[in-house]
Amino acid sequence: MFSKKEILKLQDIAIEAVLAAGSVIIEIYNKDFKVAFKEDESPLTIADQEANVKIEQILKKTLIPIISEESRQLPYEARKDWQCCWIVDPLDGTKEFIKKNDEFTVNIALVEDGKPLMGVIFAPALNELYYGNVFDSKGYKAKVNSGDSLETVRNNSVPIAPKKDQEVYRVVGSRSHMNDDTLLFVDQLKEKTNQKIDIISKGSSLKLCLVAEGSADAYPRFAPTMEWDIAAGHAICNAVGLKVRQQNSDGELQYNKENLLNPYFSVTND
Structure with missing residues (x-):
């Protein structure tokens, strides 16, 4: 079981990873790129692949195993005894990326015993970062750029919470x-x-x-x-x-x- 201190440290690492991936993605987004297709006919771009490389370089330092959309999936027999793991989508919304409507994200979650403990989502074209963990019992949103520091993220973070519209x-x-x-x-x-x-x-x-x-x-x-x-x-x-x-x-x-x-x-x- 992770302590709150450990979760916050891992959350910072995940934020660092999504911002680094965002820099790679935006550089490709702002120029022409080719689109390939996987076996299931879902689209794939070089942004998916290069963002995945950048994220894995950072997350592998934690020694926590990674499940990523753009990496070869290990069989369940090799994964079933993992107590915890990262779950990563280097570029969620590839169709939106291709359409250039800005609504694509980088997703990183930390999971323990099948339950998500912490999540970070960055929309690099919108400069919006969301994050939260179950120990804080709070979620946050920050207006940041891909190259920003953790200090900038903290200084620009505001709490978020569900709320109803009565009408x-x-x-x-x-x-x-x-x-x-x-x-x-x-x-x-x-x-x-x-x-x-x-x-x-x-x-x-x-x-x-x-x-x-x-x-x-x-x-x-x-x-x-x-x-x-x-x-x-x-x-x-x-x-x-x-x-x-x-x-x-x-x-x-x-x-x-x-x-x-x-x-x-x-x-x-x-």
């Missing part, structure tokens, strides 16, 4: 993955809340951040995601008192599973 129920959805199940969820909310429903479209893990900071009330995800897409945002949500529940269950998402695909889930400001 409108705000549902955040994916720019790329709205579907019939999500629309049904929205219709059910209309009956349950008797409020006007506003749909907020957002890319990448920023959707979880919007609920954590009080800019949205719910994020239903009834489409496939992988552990690295969600773990950092899950940790930040937990830090501000929210739960990321599996669909039709009070159980939360778990990590370092045999199958790294997540079940459907939702996070709501109940």
Whole structure:
């Protein structure tokens, strides 16, 4: 079990890593780049790969094993006894990166016994950094640039917390993955809340951040995601008192599973 002091030190390392990755990503983002496709037809750019190299260079110093989207995945037999691990998405929202709409992030989470303890999310094109851990029971947002120092991050950090709009129920959805199940969820909310429903479209893990900071009330995800897409945002949500529940269950998402695909889930400001 990590102490609070250890978590805060690891949180600083994760912040250092996302800022370093952000510098690599923005340099590529601001010029022409090629797009390749993986076996599952998801897009891949050199930014994904170079950001992954930068992050792993920094995180490997902690001697904590890493699960990253852009690294070869070890079989479960090799992972199942890990007490803790990093879960990394070097570039979440590659489709948004390719579209150049700025809504892409770098995600790093620290997981222990399948539960997210700490998460850091950086949107380098928006200069927005979110972070939080379950020991602080607080989440934070900072307006920073990729090259900024930890001191600058601390000086520019403000606490975030969920909050309700009494007139409108705000549902955040994916720019790329709205579907019939999500629309049904929205219709059910209309009956349950008797409020006007506003749909907020957002890319990448920023959707979880919007609920954590009080800019949205719910994020239903009834489409496939992988552990690295969600773990950092899950940790930040937990830090501000929210739960990321599996669909039709009070159980939360778990990590370092045999199958790294997540079940459907939702996070709501109940």
